[in-house]
Amino acid sequence: MRTGDPHKVAQLFEEEEDLLRTFSLYIDAEEKNVERMKRILPVLQLRTYFDPDNPEKTLRDPVAAYKLLRRVRSQWLTIVEYTQLSLYEVYQNLLDYSNIPEAEDLDDAASELIRLQEFYKLYPHNITKETSLNADEAYHMGLVAYDEDKFQHAFLWFLYSLDRLSEYSTTTEKKLLRFLSSSAYHFGSLPVAIYFGQRLLNLDPTNDEVRVELSLYKHLRFERNSNPDIFTLNTESNNSYEALCRGEVDERTSKRQRALSCRYSTGGGNPRLMYAPVKEEVEWDEPRIIRYHDIISDREIEILKNISRHQLSRSTIRYYGVSNIRTSQSVFLKEDNTVARISQNIADITGLSVDSADDLNVQNYGIGGRFEPHYDASNTILTTVYEHYVCKCTFLINGSAVFWYNLHKHGRVDWDTQHAGCPVLVGNKWVANKWFHEFGQEFRRPCSLSDWE
Ligand SMILES: O=C(O)CCC(=O)C(=O)O
Numbered sequence: 001m002r003t004g005d006p007h008k009v010a011q012l013f014e015e016e017e018d019l020l021r022t023f024s025l026y027i028d029a030e031e032k033n034v035e036r037m038k039r040i041l042p043v044l045q046l047r048t049y050f051d052p053d054n055p056e057k058t059l060r061d062p063v064a065a066y067k068l069l070r071r072v073r074s075q076w077l078t079i080v081e082y083t084q085l086s087l088y089e090v091y092q093n094l095l096d097y098s099n100i101p102e103a104e105d106l107d108d109a110a111s112e113l114i115r116l117q118e119f120y121k122l123y124p125h126n127i128t129k130e131t132s133l134n135a136d137e138a139y140h141m142g143l144v145a146y147d148e149d150k151f152q153h154a155f156l157w158f159l160y161s162l163d164r165l166s167e168y169s170t171t172t173e174k175k176l177l178r179f180l181s182s183s184a185y186h187f188g189s190l191p192v193a194i195y196f197g198q199r200l201l202n203l204d205p206t207n208d209e210v211r212v213e214l215s216l217y218k219h220l221r222f223e224r225n226s227n228p229d230i231f232t233l234n235t236e237s238n239n240s241y242e243a244l245c246r247g248e249v250d251e252r253t254s255k256r257q258r259a260l261s262c263r264y265s266t267g268g269g270n271p272r273l274m275y276a277p278v279k280e281e282v283e284w285d286e287p288r289i290i291r292y293h294d295i296i297s298d299r300e301i302e303i304l305k306n307i308s309r310h311q312l313s314r315s316t317i318r319y320y321g322v323s324n325i326r327t328s329q330s331v332f333l334k335e336d337n338t339v340a341r342i343s344q345n346i347a348d349i350t351g352l353s354v355d356s357a358d359d360l361n362v363q364n365y366g367i368g369g370r371f372e373p374h375y376d377a378s379n380t381i382l383t384t385v386y387e388h389y390v391c392k393c394t395f396l397i398n399g400s401a402v403f404w405y406n407l408h409k410h411g412r413v414d415w416d417t418q419h420a421g422c423p424v425l426v427g428n429k430w431v432a433n434k435w436f437h438e439f440g441q442e443f444r445r446p447c448s449l450s451d452w453e
């Protein structure tokens, strides 16, 4: 179960409510049953009282034996009847059918959080500003990071946990110190490993294992000269996609952007746009990326979301199917009034024919949802209508669309059109894509033999 799937998370809320409600019903039913059983017990006891027999007599007297047999059988039947009224089994079945997160689901959710932390270079205190974690929860985060060999993140989570340790915590200072020391060691930060190892030894002086480890770390300290700073996340970027998502746009980009322009466009004199020209902004020169502002209203966005919500299924990518490269849910919408109006609007603005285009594709990304760098082109031209989207050139703008050609006029792929959907950090993101095909545009975007177009 991914926490990034908004639908599943909403379901879990219902599940939690059901669980507590049925538990309360079950307790009421059991309580009634226990009362009933308590009432029948003295009745059964009374029968033996009024019908006393001693063992020797019963052994001698066949009538007494017969009466005893009858009585015991009747008691047994009563007990069976009363205990069968218990709802225990029914309730157990109910529990079996409920969709409760498994231990692996918790690990997956923690793992997703850690991925986001890595991606956006977030410390535990950054990611827990809104919702803090207690010592046990933070300890679990640390364990998952540790298992994935992400020792710096593990260390920072164990430290966070240590800070929040209380009398209610299940995890202990000893456990945390042990993991802090060991994470620091694996990260290569020996002085820190020694510091926490020493603290642990002070707390637990008879622990020989710790003593041995500590002397190993001390020994190694003199052999190794680099001691990376485990407290500070490395913000130097090695991956431009991640850096762009974090908003670390370089100076060159912003200079280039300042030169770009903004205007009202009528789509080359399209009558439908004469009185309501569209705000057109050139956001990038090569490839030419144009943003159309306010081309979809909040109301239309709501309609698209409502139509799509129940039809969404996990997005796929060509040749791979379902993949972690693209973790959204999506649907190609059949034309209804709103969808048709949006398509027509896109056609008017771009001057392209929508007849050969794909249906409007609506995508929803939950927390952590992303589409890693890719090309859309296999003879397509892309328009994206979106909410909450960070692209190469700019930040999210609700209700606007960006447009670019994935293909040169000479028909080959423009390799500069690689793009991505950054992992969602809070809330969820909706976008809509309209992919045009090269065929059908012969007269609107004629091809060219020039290598420069
Ligand atoms: O979700 C995004 O922001 C990008 C979507 C995209 O590139 C695609 O679906 O091809």
Ligand SMILES: [Fe+2]
Pocket (backbone or CB within 6 Å): 374, 375, 376, 419
């Ligand atoms: Fe794409």
